[in-house]
Amino acid sequence: MESLKLISHSPEETQHLGAILGKLARTGDVFLLVGNLGAGKTCLTQGIARGLEVKEYAFSPSFVILREYSGRLSLYHIDFYRLDHIEEIVDLGLDEYFYGNGVCVVEWAEKGLQILPPENLLITLDYISDIERGLHLEAKGKRYSELLEKLAVSIKSGFGSKQR
Amino acid sequence: MKVLGIETSCDETAAAVVADGTTILSNVITSQVDIHARYGGIVPEVASRQHLLTILPVLKQAMMEAGVAFGDLQGVAVTIGPGLPGSLLVGVNLAKAIVLAHNLPLIGVNHLEAHVYANWLERSEPPLFPNLCLIVSGGHTDLVLMEGHGQFKKLGQTRDDAAGEAFDKGARLLGLGYPGGPIIEKTAKKGVASLPLPRAWLKDSDDFSFSGLKTALLHLVREKETVNFSIADAAASFQQAIVDVLVTKTVDAAKRLQVKQLLLSGGVIANRALCQHFVNSSPVPVLFPPPRLCTDNAAMVASCGYYHFKLGEISSHDFDVIPSLRLGV
Numbered sequence: 001m002e003s004l005k006l007i008s009h010s011p012e013e014t015q016h017l018g019a020i021l022g023k024l025a026r027t028g029d030v031f032l033l034v035g036n037l038g039a040g041k042t043c044l045t046q047g048i049a050r051g052l053e054v055k056e057y058a059f060s061p062s063f064v065i066l067r068e069y070s071g072r073l074s075l076y077h078i079d080f081y082r083l084d085h086i087e088e089i090v091d092l093g094l095d096e097y098f099y100g101n102g103v104c105v106v107e108w109a110e111k112g113l114q115i116l117p118p119e120n121l122l123i124t125l126d127y128i129s130d131i132e133r134g135l136h137l138e139a140k141g142k143r144y145s146e147l148l149e150k151l152a153v154s155i156k157s158g159f160g161s162k163q164r
Numbered sequence: 165m166k167v168l169g170i171e172t173s174c175d176e177t178a179a180a181v182v183a184d185g186t187t188i189l190s191n192v193i194t195s196q197v198d199i200h201a202r203y204g205g206i207v208p209e210v211a212s213r214q215h216l217l218t219i220l221p222v223l224k225q226a227m228m229e230a231g232v233a234f235g236d237l238q239g240v241a242v243t244i245g246p247g248l249p250g251s252l253l254v255g256v257n258l259a260k261a262i263v264l265a266h267n268l269p270l271i272g273v274n275h276l277e278a279h280v281y282a283n284w285l286e287r288s289e290p291p292l293f294p295n296l297c298l299i300v301s302g303g304h305t306d307l308v309l310m311e312g313h314g315q316f317k318k319l320g321q322t323r324d325d326a327a328g329e330a331f332d333k334g335a336r337l338l339g340l341g342y343p344g345g346p347i348i349e350k351t352a353k354k355g356v357a358s359l360p361l362p363r364a365w366l367k368d369s370d371d372f373s374f375s376g377l378k379t380a381l382l383h384l385v386r387e388k389e390t391v392n393f394s395i396a397d398a399a400a401s402f403q404q405a406i407v408d409v410l411v412t413k414t415v416d417a418a419k420r421l422q423v424k425q426l427l428l429s430g431g432v433i434a435n436r437a438l439c440q441h442f443v444n445s446s447p448v449p450v451l452f453p454p455p456r457l458c459t460d461n462a463a464m465v466a467s468c469g470y471y472h473f474k475l476g477e478i479s480s481h482d483f484d485v486i487p488s489l490r491l492g493v
Contacts (some may be wrong), residue, residue: 038337042325057322057323059324060326060329064248065248092250
């Protein structure tokens with residue numbers, strides 16, 4: 001499966017989708033999040049953290065750029081919100097995280113696509129209404145096609161939102 | 165006793181010399197040094213490389229302004245976390261080089277704890293224990309009980325956005341620019357807090373949440389064509405919502421824990437309107453540093469390091485940076 005479109009009807013539903021992703025995640029996985037302020041990127045990441053059995057709240061890394069959490073696997077929550085030049089992102093030396101032994105979630109990933117791993121799960125979040133958000137998941141590479149298929153099965157057997 | 169402080173955890177490259185944990189002999193941060201002229205090229209605002217380029221000029225200036233040589237120092241304190249690994253390493257490696265070359269004790273410092281110690285600087289009477297510390301910045305919103313030097317109990321923290329980040333993102337949503345905190349504060353003065361924005365009270369918890377407020381503001385901005393309001397009123401309403409939550413929850417905890425004082429710190433505390441709300445609402449004295457000591461600096465690191473030195477807490481030379489360091493348990 002190459003792509004999947006969903007509608008979330010609440011922050012809880014977005015977190016639930018994240019939790020399923022977190023449960024399915026494997027060492028070295030890279031999830032790229034794209035979407036405007038308030039689209040639900042951190043909300044989705046909190047769900048992923050829950051799925052990875054992280055005990056604390058994964059709170060926004062917008063200012064500090066990177067936060068690490070330990071769970072079933074390490075979660076590296078990265079955020080390019082404050083970075084405006086690709087050189088700044090390169091300078092951070094994040095490769096050890098992207099090609100390391102945890103799961104990377106990158107918010108505002110569109111700012112650094114050139115230097116991010118070419119194989120990834122790209123998730124675009126859109127504001128539809130006060131509470132509804134559109135989620136477009138695109139698999140880049142075999143690992144992520146398989147992940148999307150498993151995700152679709154999990155969703156059919158429980159996730160509240162309808163497929164578009 | 166003179167301690168050199170070094171801070172490179174986030175954006176600021178900073179060095180300072182502080183005597184006895186309280187008297188600032190020098191306090192230099194990147195923006196005060198003419199780095200552009202020195203290196204000619206672009207200096208990235210957020211990058212480990214920036215620290216590498218600026219740390220030595222900043223250190224030299226701090227030593228010069230304090231009028232001291234390395235031989236006059238009794239210790240070196242450096243931030244070991246939380247922060248970006250590459251950025252933290254610049255400061256830590258410099259600190260290790262200095263202590264090895266001059267045979268000085270090395271003290272690794274928690275950046276969040278250092279913010280609290282900004283309240284010990286340039287004050288005639290030291291703060292009292294137990295006190296309640298609120299640390300609010302772009303990256304953190306932590307409520308911590310301080311029972312003695314180096315003794316912290318975590319009470320609450322933000323579950324999503326930090327307060328400073330909420331200010332910044334709110335300013336961006338309103339099209340006001342950067343940095344968000346000062347711009348919202350300025351714009352809010354021209355408006356009235358008349359718009360209904362939510363406050364996340366999270367009853368029975370000392371945690372904070374500002375993400376719902378951000379989303380509500382986003383919704384308001386999107387509906388602007390149907391609901392007419394001024395940007396100044398929106399800024400005032402947004403600021404009021406953040407202030408209400410920070411002040412009410414902190415003051416409630418101060419009453420419950422019967423602390424002697426309330427200690428505010430972190431970049432958001434540079435907002436003097438916020439400080440005034442705390443002063444008006446708190447049953448106990450409210451202490452807060454001058455704005456230049458609220459934002460990241462190395463004087464607070466030196467002060468924090470001094471008090472840990474007095475407790476006999478010296479770091480070994482092989483310690484590593486701790487990017488995900490927390491404050492209190």
